[in-house]
Amino acid sequence: MDLLYSDADLAFRDQVRAFLASTLPPELQHKVRQHLRLQRDDYVRWHRILAAQGWAAPGWPVEYGGPGWTPVQRHIFDEECALAGAPQVLPFGVNMVAPVIMAFGSQQQKEYYLPRILACEDWWCQGYSEPGAGSDLASLKTSARRATDADGEHYIVNGQKTWTTLAQHADMIFCLVRTDPGVRKQEGISFLLIDMRSPGVTVRPIAMLDEEHEVNEVFFDDVRVPAANLVGQENRGWTYAKYLLGHERTGIAAVGRSKRELAFVKRLALRERKRGRPLLDDPLFGAKVAALEIELMALEMTVLRVLARGEAAPGPEASMLKIKGTEIQQALTELMLDAAGPQALPFDPAYLDGARQHALAGDDDAAPLASYYFNYRKTSIYGGSNEIQRNIIAQMMLGL
Amino acid sequence: MHFELNQEQQQLADAIRRWIGRDYGPEARRAIVHGEAGVSAAAWATMAELGLTALPVPEEHGGFGGDAVAMFAVMQELGRGLVVEPYVATVLGAEFLRLGGGHGALLERVAAGDLKLACALGERQSRHDAFDIATRAEATEGGYRLHGDKRVVVHGAEADVLVVSARDGGGGQGMDGVSLFAVPRDSAGLRITGYRMLDGLRAADVTLDGVMVDAGALVGRAGEGGAILDAALDVGAGLLCAEALGAMQALFDATLDYLKTRQQFGAPIGKFQALQHRMADMAIHLEQARSMALLAALALARARGGAGGEGGEGREGSEGGMGSDADADVAARRRAVSAAKYRVGLAARAIGQGAIQLHGGMGVTDELPAAHYFKRLATIELTLGDMDHHLERFMAQPGFTEAA
Numbered sequence: 001m002d003l004l005y006s007d008a009d010l011a012f013r014d015q016v017r018a019f020l021a022s023t024l025p026p027e028l029q030h031k032v033r034q035h036l037r038l039q040r041d042d043y044v045r046w047h048r049i050l051a052a053q054g055w056a057a058p059g060w061p062v063e064y065g066g067p068g069w070t071p072v073q074r075h076i077f078d079e080e081c082a083l084a085g086a087p088q089v090l091p092f093g094v095n096m097v098a099p100v101i102m103a104f105g106s107q108q109q110k111e112y113y114l115p116r117i118l119a120c121e122d123w124w125c126q127g128y129s130e131p132g133a134g135s136d137l138a139s140l141k142t143s144a145r146r147a148t149d150a151d152g153e154h155y156i157v158n159g160q161k162t163w164t165t166l167a168q169h170a171d172m173i174f175c176l177v178r179t180d181p182g183v184r185k186q187e188g189i190s191f192l193l194i195d196m197r198s199p200g201v202t203v204r205p206i207a208m209l210d211e212e213h214e215v216n217e218v219f220f221d222d223v224r225v226p227a228a229n230l231v232g233q234e235n236r237g238w239t240y241a242k243y244l245l246g247h248e249r250t251g252i253a254a255v256g257r258s259k260r261e262l263a264f265v266k267r268l269a270l271r272e273r274k275r276g277r278p279l280l281d282d283p284l285f286g287a288k289v290a291a292l293e294i295e296l297m298a299l300e301m302t303v304l305r306v307l308a309r310g311e312a313a314p315g316p317e318a319s320m321l322k323i324k325g326t327e328i329q330q331a332l333t334e335l336m337l338d339a340a341g342p343q344a345l346p347f348d349p350a351y352l353d354g355a356r357q358h359a360l361a362g363d364d365d366a367a368p369l370a371s372y373y374f375n376y377r378k379t380s381i382y383g384g385s386n387e388i389q390r391n392i393i394a395q396m397m398l399g400l
Numbered sequence: 401m402h403f404e405l406n407q408e409q410q411q412l413a414d415a416i417r418r419w420i421g422r423d424y425g426p427e428a429r430r431a432i433v434h435g436e437a438g439v440s441a442a443a444w445a446t447m448a449e450l451g452l453t454a455l456p457v458p459e460e461h462g463g464f465g466g467d468a469v470a471m472f473a474v475m476q477e478l479g480r481g482l483v484v485e486p487y488v489a490t491v492l493g494a495e496f497l498r499l500g501g502g503h504g505a506l507l508e509r510v511a512a513g514d515l516k517l518a519c520a521l522g523e524r525q526s527r528h529d530a531f532d533i534a535t536r537a538e539a540t541e542g543g544y545r546l547h548g549d550k551r552v553v554v555h556g557a558e559a560d561v562l563v564v565s566a567r568d569g570g571g572g573q574g575m576d577g578v579s580l581f582a583v584p585r586d587s588a589g590l591r592i593t594g595y596r597m598l599d600g601l602r603a604a605d606v607t608l609d610g611v612m613v614d615a616g617a618l619v620g621r622a623g624e625g626g627a628i629l630d631a632a633l634d635v636g637a638g639l640l641c642a643e644a645l646g647a648m649q650a651l652f653d654a655t656l657d658y659l660k661t662r663q664q665f666g667a668p669i670g671k672f673q674a675l676q677h678r679m680a681d682m683a684i685h686l687e688q689a690r691s692m693a694l695l696a697a698l699a700l701a702r703a704r705g706g707a708g709g710e711g712g713e714g715r716e717g718s719e720g721g722m723g724s725d726a727d728a729d730v731a732a733r734r735r736a737v738s739a740a741k742y743r744v745g746l747a748a749r750a751i752g753q754g755a756i757q758l759h760g761g762m763g764v765t766d767e768l769p770a771a772h773y774f775k776r777l778a779t780i781e782l783t784l785g786d787m788d789h790h791l792e793r794f795m796a797q798p799g800f801t802e803a804a
Binding site for chain 1: 402403404656659660668670671673675676677679680681683684687688689690691692694695698699702732739742743791792794795800801803804
């Protein structure tokens with residue numbers, strides 16, 4: 001999309017590229033590019049490198065430590081990081097809880113949490129989903145009862161969250177809890193910050209299709225949370241949660257990552273042979289790759305059109321980007337699997353986790369691909385399933 | 401980054417929309433389509449008055465020198481209005497003349513609105529490959545003699561001058577050895593059989609039985625027309641993408657309106673989730689297609705303004721003579737245009753078929769305007785390269801494997 005960027009944008013891109021070339025640790029880059037599993041330290045390490053440069057939170061206002069970039073610059077930064085194979089900066093602290101604290105938190109909350117989030121001193125996770133409340137988030141049941149004792153005001157929290165991503169590493173969880181069961185379901189919800197080391201918090205891993213420990217159930221059994229950890233007003237949590245969702249940006253389309261994966265598919269398909277010729281030259285396989293590349297070009301252009309309009313939080317447009325972005329991501333994992341063929345069948349978790357340098361069998365770069373394919377089925381389900389996104393488009397954008 | 405129309409383009413688009421709203425409604429269009437001429441002289445005069453015929457012609461030939469983005473704005477409106485006049489054929493013909501250099505007198509008449517052009521490129525065996533040319537051009541004293549059969553020449557019977565592709569050697573493929581000629585319709589040996597296409601537009605089969613033209617009829621240089629053909633076809637495909645976008649938008653809007661008004665089971669049918677999801681998917685197709693049509697227009701505008709100068713002879717005339725920047729620009733143009741034509745085709749099917757389905761029984765009648773949009777979209781898909789053709793061409797560009 002060079003023809004669409006200004007010279008200043010291109011100069012900025014060069015600056016980001018130079019930074020990535022000199023600071024992105026090769027072993028992290030290798031893990032990301034090869035679809036290996038990242039560990040807690042990998043995420044923290046990269047976050048702190050970015051923080052040292054002042055680039056850990058591109059979306060934050062300058063007063064809280066953001067770099068003051070334009071939306072286009074943020075897009076370029078995200079894309080360059082993804083293309084280079086940098087680990088993702090996990091969104092739970094920087095992009096989810098931080099904007100809510102900035103907008104609705106107390107002065108004390110801002111002063112305490114925001115610098116810690118920026119420096120990655122706390123690992124945050126998200127306590128929204130519950131076993132009985134998936135897409136119907138507002139029907140959540142985890143309760144928080146306000147009480148006073150000798151130590152002051154606090155909440156007693158009981159209930160269960162689920163699908164909590166990387167909660168096994170977390171220091172803090174931001175939760176939606178029910179503080180008033182007697183009103184309309186959206187109106188009795190509060191937004192609470194809970195220390196994961198509090199007595200009564202239990203984390204139980206959920207093994208995914210690919211046996212990776214990525215998500216968890218989190219149980220709250222009479223957990224005591226200081227009232228100072230309530231964000232904003234009691235029973236106004238639904239408003240804050242919606243604000244958070246509205247903060248989803250064009251990054252949801254993950255164009256940069258898909259570009260990197262498309263290049264990976266092509267490299268693989270140039271190496272693999274079908275009847276003695278590169279698989280990419282096979283008309284059947286090549287056509288699938290080409291069709292997907294065109295879809296990705298169109299998505300990138302759609303993202304840039306949204307950015308060019310300068311709208312901060314495009315609701316129904318974000319739904320379009322989510323659907324298309326995840327469809328493309330999933331299709332890329334399918335093509336990887338198809339390209340690798342039988343080489344994708346050996347399953348070697350020790351290699352995926354980095355415990356072994358090379359895969360026990362088969363090719364190193366093919367070994368993670370089946371796992372990757374299975375893992376990516378989640379993308380059309382999380383963050384509001386793609387069916388829910390279609391409802392949003394139909395109702396909010398088309399007025400049906 | 402700026403993807404909205406500028407004020408001038410928007411004003412022109414508004415003027416076209418007002419004209420269509422006033423004079424070119426479904427009934428007026430039906431009368432034109434079923435009339436003997438198949439086109440309207442009055443409509444053409446108005447289009448010339450609005451400046452549409454002058455828009456793509458360079459300023460030195462009396463035009464406005466509008467680029468592909470300006471044409472994008474115009475074509476969207478003509479697509480929305482389902483205009484059947486020979487505009488794309490004339491603009492595409494003018495692009496051949498512009499790229500070939502010379503022919504200033506013809507271009508001036510195009511700009512003024514008193515010359516219509518058509519492009520006789522396709523043949524029975526060529527399907528979507530405009531480089532599969534069996535038409536022969538024999539050099540004679542002071543000119544050429546042309547033999548061949550051209551099929552489905554859009555607006556071939558309405559044109560005053562036809563741009564004809566031929567080879568010196570008889571049959572063949574590829575860029576080399578292609579010659580292009582501007583052939584007046586009253587040339588001896590030229591037989592034109594006009595007919596109506598499924599979308600109501602006119603086309604013709606054209607037989608060249610020893611048609612004599614003088615050397616001045618050459619568009620570009622003898623045997624070196626390949627690059628011009630390639631570049632002009634991209635311009636044509638870009639025009640069709642924008643036209644399709646306008647048609648898809650109109651069809652989408654009409655369908656959405658229908659979902660909100662048509663009652664079944666005691667509710668507007670748009671309340672049913674199965675229909676909502678289909679419509680949401682059509683909305684995504686529309687946005688993706690818009691993105692690609694716009695990208696193609698930007699790439700074409702860049703190619704036109706790029707290295708080699710404006711309309712100079714040999715600008716696109718010889719691949720070998722271009723620098724690497726120009727080569728890269730040509731590859732980028734082909735990639736963008738083929739990607740767009742493919743993606744727009746995909747959306748045209750999803751939106752066209754979806755609109756008919758969502759209109760139910762009404763959708764399969766000729767009475768409904770939606771049906772005419774569907775037919776126009778299906779025609780555009782099969783014109784200047786279908787989806788398979790453009791996907792294959794996209795894959796053949798260096799960018800496809802270089803990006804690995």
